[in-house]
Amino acid sequence: MQESCSSLQQQRYIALLRARLSKKRLTHSMNVAASARALAERWNADADWAYLGGLLHDICKELPFPQQAELMENAVPSACKEEWESKPVWHGIAAESYLRVELGIENRDVLYAVRFHTVGRGGMSRLEEIIYMADLISADRTYRDADHFRKLAMNDLDKAMFEALQYAMDTSLRKGNLIIPYTADAYNHYLRIMNQRKK
Ligand SMILES: [Fe+2]
Ligand SMILES: [Fe+2]
Secondary structure, X not given: OOOOOOHHHHHHHHHHHHHHOOHHHHHHHXXXXXXXXXXXXXXXXXXXXHHHHHHHOOOOOOOOHHHHHHHHOOOOOOOOHHHHOOHHHHHHHHHHHHXXXXXXXXXXXXXHHHHOOOOOOOOOOHHHHHHHHHHHHXXXXXXXXXXXXXXXXXXXXXXXXXXXXXXXXXXXXXXXXXXXXXXXXXXXXXXXXXXXXXX
């Protein structure tokens, strides 16, 4: 489809989101899009594509699980065993397939950013990192460290990713959730970067 994402296309996608999401999740999506744009401007990524990824990342979140599973069957990369066993991550994987097949979006970076926005992966692109962090620091987030992550993401994106992944791993361990191998890979990736800095 498009080589760039015009504001007209953005308006069409917002109308689509309005039909598919609750008011609360639409607000979240708009906030993530705004944060993604700000991070893209800070870290020299394509601000329009960042905005689009932020806008659409949760587009499948309110679908019933059987429909999410149906979309997931066609996702690229396909879901691993642990992802199939972890329903809260399904919506990102389903959204990759929805964006590519139903909306005709071909930008791999955006597709991967949406696909991995919940689990992360080792070797994420700049745009993938931006969507991952934008989801954590959007204006509607009120958890204790939200402001810390807002500042850190603008100052040191690698460190922000490391701390975010550390938090994600820690939460999974505390809650007794499965560790998704993609998430462990992502954690190890940023841990190596942090260790490298100490040398
Ligand atoms: Fe999500
Ligand atoms: Fe989200």
